[in-house]
Amino acid sequence: MDDIARRQNLDRLDSLATVLDLIRTGRVHSKPEIARETGFGRTVVSMRVSELMDSGLIVEDGLAQSSGGRAPRRLSFSESRALLLVAELGATSISVGVATLTGEIIASRREPSAIADGPDVVLTRVETLFDDLVAANPGEYGEIWGIGIGVPGPVEYRSGRPVSPPIMPGWDAYPIRERLESRYGAPVWVDNDVNLMALGEHRAGIADGADNLVFVKIGSGIGAGLISNGRLQRGDQGVAGDVGHIEIEADSSVLCRCGNYGCAEAIAGGSALLQRAREHLAGGGSISGYDGTAASVTLDDLASASQRGDRFARDLFDGSARSVGRLLATLVNIQNPSLVVLGGAVAGSSDSYLAIVKEVVFGRSTALATRDLTIAMSRPSADIALRGAAQMIIEQLFSRDELGHWIDSHSPRALIATAV
Numbered sequence: 420m421d422d423i424a425r426r427q428n429l430d431r432l433d434s435l436a437t438v439l440d441l442i443r444t445g446r447v448h449s450k451p452e453i454a455r456e457t458g459f460g461r462t463v464v465s466m467r468v469s470e471l472m473d474s475g476l477i478v479e480d481g482l483a484q485s486s487g488g489r490a491p492r493r494l495s496f497s498e499s500r501a502l503l504l505v506a507e508l509g510a511t512s513i514s515v516g517v518a519t520l521t522g523e524i525i526a527s528r529r530e531p532s533a534i535a536d537g538p539d540v541v542l543t544r545v546e547t548l549f550d551d552l553v554a555a556n557p558g559e560y561g562e563i564w565g566i567g568i569g570v571p572g573p574v575e576y577r578s579g580r581p582v583s584p585p586i587m588p589g590w591d592a593y594p595i596r597e598r599l600e601s602r603y604g605a606p607v608w609v610d611n612d613v614n615l616m617a618l619g620e621h622r623a624g625i626a627d628g629a630d631n632l633v634f635v636k637i638g639s640g641i642g643a644g645l646i647s648n649g650r651l652q653r654g655d656q657g658v659a660g661d662v663g664h665i666e667i668e669a670d671s672s673v674l675c676r677c678g679n680y681g682c683a684e685a686i687a688g689g690s691a692l693l694q695r696a697r698e699h700l701a702g703g704g705s706i707s708g709y710d711g712t713a714a715s716v717t718l719d720d721l722a723s724a725s726q727r728g729d730r731f732a733r734d735l736f737d738g739s740a741r742s743v744g745r746l747l748a749t750l751v752n753i754q755n756p757s758l759v760v761l762g763g764a765v766a767g768s769s770d771s772y773l774a775i776v777k778e779v780v781f782g783r784s785t786a787l788a789t790r791d792l793t794i795a796m797s798r799p800s801a802d803i804a805l806r807g808a809a810q811m812i813i814e815q816l817f818s819r820d821e822l823g824h825w826i827d828s829h830s831p832r833a834l835i836a837t838a839v
């Protein structure tokens with residue numbers, strides 16, 4: 420391609436992605452509306468609409484509203500043109516689902532599964548569940564256009580491989596993408612679970628409409644997903660938002676699993692709280708309502724004790740909330756979000772957790788950064804990471820860069836050779 424042809428092709432892809440985006444998100448419904456919204460000439464609009472209809476991405480269904488004269492044909496996105504497969508691999512469970520091209524989860528399944536069993540055992544089960552779901556939802560959907568996987572550890576986003584994930588023995592550098600691409604003939608994207616939860620909250624959860632958002636998960640560990648101007652921030656390698664290892668206590672003697680001292684996660688994460696509860700019990704202390712051994716105490720036991728007013732349990736969670744508040748105050752000053760969403764078992768453990776986090780954040784962040792800031796709890800939903808995984812696929816498939824690689828062949832299968 421010479422320079423002029425290349426330039427023209429980029430212009431074409433730009434306008435194609437723009438037109439698709441407008442119809443896909445329901446902002447326009449006819450050619451005259453596209454022309455008004457984009458400023459493209461009638462010929463360009465007609466050409467792009469035909470190309471999108473040829474690929475089956477949009478259809479004409481009836482008449483749109485007329486702004487005078489004959490009513491134009493109504494254009495709609497074919498959300499059932501193909502299926503997306505999504506999965507969230509948790510530490511102790513897996514969730515899988517099938518989604519439409521708009522990211523709606525049509526069906527999902529969840530079951531216990533240990534990530535520590537390694538990639539072969541876990542992914543074999545995920546594949547079986549995918550196959551069952553696809554078999555149960557046949558017919559109109561046709562082929563699979565993309566697969567999105569969330570894992571509980573750091574992922575190098577470009578390659579889709581986990582990188583030294585602390586709670587995923589056997590998964591370091593495992594080629595999840597290559598395995599699933601060769602099995603399903605569809606492009607695969609992998610990200611960490613907290614990023615997908617942030618995406619899920621952004622598109623479908625309580626964050627609907629907030630384009631500057633921080634999602635913080637306080638579970639066994641601590642992690643965050645950052646959305647800035649409507650885009651998930653992955654950073655250079657994919658680890659943006661991995662805030663659990665930010666030092667929040669100088670001169671701390673608490674050693675983190677990463678090898679440093681004073682990390683947020685080592686002080687305020689669920690594993691750290693459990694460790695302190697075990698030491699407390701082993702040293703002869705008691706926890707209200709709990710009569711098991713020190714080794715078998717769980718976060719649920721601590722949460723129930725805290726609800727009953729047990730002083731030790733309550734102090735653990737309140738202390739965690741204050742630490743998380745300090746961490747968030749820093750994030751709020753860096754990122755200036757309009758919404759912070761708290762998720763994870765520790766954040767949901769006590770009524771006072773959210774109140775304490777708010778108090779610390781509003782006390783420590785600058786006045787301007789908190790002027791329109793809302794801090795809220797995530798609504799517990801098994802689907803949120805699955806929705807996020809679907810959203811990840813959609814953002815990739817329909818971005819200008821990726822669209823250019825497959826639109827002419829009418830199937831994202833063409834991305835497999837180019838996705839590195």
Ligand SMILES: [Zn+2]
Pocket residue numbers: 663664665675676677678679682684685
């Ligand atoms: Zn650490």
